[in-house]
Amino acid sequence: MNGEQEVKLRLDGVSKSYARGKQRHPVLDRISLTVREGEFVTLIGPSGSGKTTLFRLIGGVERPDEGQIYIGGELATGRRGLISYMPQQASLFPWMSVAANISSALASAGVPAKEAETLASRWLERIGLGAVAKQYPHVLSGGMQQRVSFLRALLMPRDIMCLDEPFAALDALTRADMQAWLLQLWEAERRSVLFVTHSIEEALTLSDRIYVLSPAPARVLAELAVPFPRPRRVGVWKDPAFVELKERVLAMLGEGAAHGR
Amino acid sequence: MANKSYRSVLLPVATLFGLALVWQASCSLFAIDPWMLPSPLDIAERMGTDAARLAEQSAATLTLALKGIGLGVGFGVVSAILFHLIPGVRTALSPVIIITQNIPLIALGPLLMLWFGFGILPKLILLVLVCYFPVAWSMLAGLGQAEPHLREYLAMIGAKRWEVLRRLELPASLPYFFSGLKITATYSISSAIVAEWLGGSEGIGHYLVLKKNGYDTAGVFSAIICIVALSLLFYGIAALLERLVIRWRPPRSEEKGGKAA
Numbered sequence: 001m002n003g004e005q006e007v008k009l010r011l012d013g014v015s016k017s018y019a020r021g022k023q024r025h026p027v028l029d030r031i032s033l034t035v036r037e038g039e040f041v042t043l044i045g046p047s048g049s050g051k052t053t054l055f056r057l058i059g060g061v062e063r064p065d066e067g068q069i070y071i072g073g074e075l076a077t078g079r080r081g082l083i084s085y086m087p088q089q090a091s092l093f094p095w096m097s098v099a100a101n102i103s104s105a106l107a108s109a110g111v112p113a114k115e116a117e118t119l120a121s122r123w124l125e126r127i128g129l130g131a132v133a134k135q136y137p138h139v140l141s142g143g144m145q146q147r148v149s150f151l152r153a154l155l156m157p158r159d160i161m162c163l164d165e166p167f168a169a170l171d172a173l174t175r176a177d178m179q180a181w182l183l184q185l186w187e188a189e190r191r192s193v194l195f196v197t198h199s200i201e202e203a204l205t206l207s208d209r210i211y212v213l214s215p216a217p218a219r220v221l222a223e224l225a226v227p228f229p230r231p232r233r234v235g236v237w238k239d240p241a242f243v244e245l246k247e248r249v250l251a252m253l254g255e256g257a258a259h260g261r
Numbered sequence: 262m263a264n265k266s267y268r269s270v271l272l273p274v275a276t277l278f279g280l281a282l283v284w285q286a287s288c289s290l291f292a293i294d295p296w297m298l299p300s301p302l303d304i305a306e307r308m309g310t311d312a313a314r315l316a317e318q319s320a321a322t323l324t325l326a327l328k329g330i331g332l333g334v335g336f337g338v339v340s341a342i343l344f345h346l347i348p349g350v351r352t353a354l355s356p357v358i359i360i361t362q363n364i365p366l367i368a369l370g371p372l373l374m375l376w377f378g379f380g381i382l383p384k385l386i387l388l389v390l391v392c393y394f395p396v397a398w399s400m401l402a403g404l405g406q407a408e409p410h411l412r413e414y415l416a417m418i419g420a421k422r423w424e425v426l427r428r429l430e431l432p433a434s435l436p437y438f439f440s441g442l443k444i445t446a447t448y449s450i451s452s453a454i455v456a457e458w459l460g461g462s463e464g465i466g467h468y469l470v471l472k473k474n475g476y477d478t479a480g481v482f483s484a485i486i487c488i489v490a491l492s493l494l495f496y497g498i499a500a501l502l503e504r505l506v507i508r509w510r511p512p513r514s515e516e517k518g519g520k521a522a
Contacts, residue, residue, distance in 0.1 A: 059417040081419025091414040095432040095509040104428060108420050138511040156418070 007073065008192040009035040009058070009160045014067035016053055017217075026217035027053050030067065033211050033220065035160060038190040042203040045213030046253060051196045054218070055164050058194070059083055072159035084109070084156035086163045090145035092137040099124060099133040102152045109156045123151055127185070143174040150182060154191060163195045167202070179205055180234045187231045200249050204242055205234065212249055214256035221256050224249070299479035307479040308486065314468070319487045322464040326453040326495070329385060330445060333392025337441070340393075341400035345430070346422075351401070362394050366452060370459040384456035391452040395444040403437025404430045439503035446495035454488055465491075 011033050017026040027050040035041045043051055056062045058069060060080035068075060071082045092101045099120045106116035124133045127147060129140075137145055146166060153161050167175045183206060186193065197203055203210050204226055212221045224245070228236050236242055281301045287293070288300035295303050308315060344351035366387060373383035407429045415425050457466025465487050472480030 055417070060419065061413075061416045080416070083417070083419075085414065085417040087410065087414055087417070089410050091410050093411065093428060093432070095435075095507075096428075105418065108418060108424055136509045136511075138509070162417075 006037045007034050008037050008039075008071070009033075009194060010070040011054075011058070012068045012070070014054070014057060014064045014069065016050070016057060016062070016064050028057075028064070029217040029219045031213075031218065031220055032067075033223075035192050035194050037192055039209065040186060040193045040195065040207045042195045042197060042207040042210045043213055044197060044200060044203045044210055044249065044253075045218060046215050046256075047198055049213045049215050050218040051213070052164060055085075055162050055196065058160075058162060059085060081109075082158060082160075084153040084158045084161050086146075086149050086153040086161070086166045088165045088168050090137070090142070090149040092145055092148060094137060096136075097134050098129065098137055098140070098148055101137065101148060102155060105152045106155055106157075109158060111157060119155055123155060124148075127151060141174075142170055143178055146170065146178060147181065150185075154185070154189060159192065161191050161193045163193060165196050165198070168197075175202075176234070182206065183232060183234065200246050200253075201237055203249075204228075204245055205232070205236055210249070212252050212256070221252050296476050296478050299482060303479045304482045304486070307477075308483045311480065311483060315465075315483060315487055318463060318465045318468045318484075319491060322450070322453050322457065322466065322488075323491060325381070325384060325456070325464060326388065326449045326491070328381075329388025329453060330392050330449045330495075332385065333389045333445060333449070334396050334442065336389065337393045337396030337445075338400060338438070341397045341404060341434075342426070342431075344397075344401055345404040346426070358394065358397075361390055366391070366455045367459070370456060374460045379460050379462075384453070384461065387456045388449060388452050391448050392445045395448065396438065396441040399437045399441030399444075400434050403434030406437065407433040435507055436503075439499065439507070443496055443499045443503070446499040447492045450488060450492040450495055 011031055013030045013032055014028055015026070015030050016028040017024045019025075031054065033041070033043075043054070045051060053062070057064050058071075058076075060076065060078050060082065063078040067077075069077045071079075076082050092098070093104075096104060099117070102120035102124070103113070103116035106119060107113055111119070121130070121133055124130050129144065129148065132139060132144075137148065140148065150163075150166065153163070167178050170178060179202060186206075195203075195206065207226050210224050210226060212224070213219070214221050226245070227241065228239065285301050288298060288303075293300075299307070340354075344354075369390070370383070370387055373386055377383040377386065411429050411433075412425070415429060420428070453464065454466040454469065457464035458470055461467050465484050469481060469484040472478075472484060
């Protein structure tokens with residue numbers, strides 16, 4: 001829309017199927033989507049709709065059967081090391097200090113060791129975790145571990161951040177807390193994000209645009225822009241337009257499920 | 262807490278002391294000949310008069326065992342990593358290695374002396390064969406045990422093979438390495454004794470042969486006490502190293518509930 005160079009991630013008709021016994025089971029069906037610079041894009045779909053597979057393709061861990069993936073304007077199909085990633089489990093290394101978890105990931109992404117250490121400690125300070133920077137991750141609560149995990153993804157100098165249901169394992173209160181925290185931090189930093197969730201509220205609260213996926217084999221059912229202005233407040237769910245959008249997405253997901261059968 | 266640890270030390274010590282008392286009492290009550298079964302006091306006396314010699318011989322055994330452990334552990338670690346990185350090497354070599362583990366030391370020892378003479382070389386080979394296996398095999402198991410979600414995280418951010426080894430697989434294998442090391446530590450002393458017994462001019466094993474041939478049963482018991490002490494010392498050092506190196510594990514008894522969010 002605003003010129004090709006602004007698109008950080010583009011999927012072009014990506015399909016993937018797995019062989020189970022003699023049959024092939026399609027998981028993704030010609031998925032096309034884009035994430036532009038500084039844009040927060042969410043994929044929403046029922047569980048088992050192949051969102052994790054889609055991430056593995058973007059990460060270059062697997063190759064699509066068809067279609068191409070472009071990251072930062074370059075062909076990236078099957079290429080690793082171009083994205084930063086925040087998984088559902090915090091996935092911090094238990095034998096490294098909180099700070100070392102972040103700095104070693106930055107070093108993997110090519111940041112010089114000294115600079116990585118400075119960045120990690122400065123940012124941990126900034127998100128109020130300076131006191132535990134030298135501790136092992138097991139002293140942190142689940143929510144705090146996810147904050148470290150998010151920071152690790154945020155600081156990696158890569159074109160796109162992929163967040164795979166990062167709050168799914170948290171309790172409702174912590175989750176709401178984390179959404180507010182992430183919203184604030186992201187709005188200050190404006191990185192390009194591809195976010196996966198199956199919470200409609202979460203998608204509407206955080207994103208600029210939403211792609212609604214069908215059950216497997218996943219297709220893009222619809223693409224919607226979320227009209228609420230930034231900086232966004234967490235109370236945005238009280239807005240009548242929010243409720244209306246939520247109902248639309250719910251209806252689409254319901255229809256998609258009916259089609260799938 | 263304090264009471265418990267007090268008891269866990271006091272009870273076994275009291276038991277040992279009680280046994281020694283019964284032993285001493287039986288020896289004098291039934292007038293057992295000292296060459297048949299010397300009393301604890303006889304043994305203590307012998308250890309006193311022979312202290313310099315025992316210390317010298319123990320030191321020789323200690324040196325031999327340390328060399329064996331050093332080499333065995335070194336080979337063990339290197340081959341565990343090699344087998345892990347190149348599974349074909351493992352498949353090719355593991356039958357040979359398992360066969361060497363099943364030949365009794367008292368059969369292998371004389372053969373090695375036949376081939377390599379009476380110097381330190383055959384003894385060292387024997388020890389390395391013994392020390393190698395527990396370390397290599399437990400570490401190899403540990404290298405494959407790394408948490409799948411951490412592996413997936415590293416794949417997604419495009420970590421190189423050696424980064425996966427250094428940041429994930431090696432640290433994850435350390436607890437396994439140390440259980441192997443603790444086994445090796447105790448094996449090494451008894452194998453060093455066997456090696457010295459089979460042929461040699463120094464060491465506690467050699468001392469043991471001399472005392473046995475001279476029907477000096479108190480001397481035999483003195484040697485046994487030195488051997489047990491050396492084994493316990495080695496095990497203790499291995500356990501201490503484990504505690505010093507692996508500090509990231511959360512304390513097991515601590516309640517995690519207090520740290521929620």
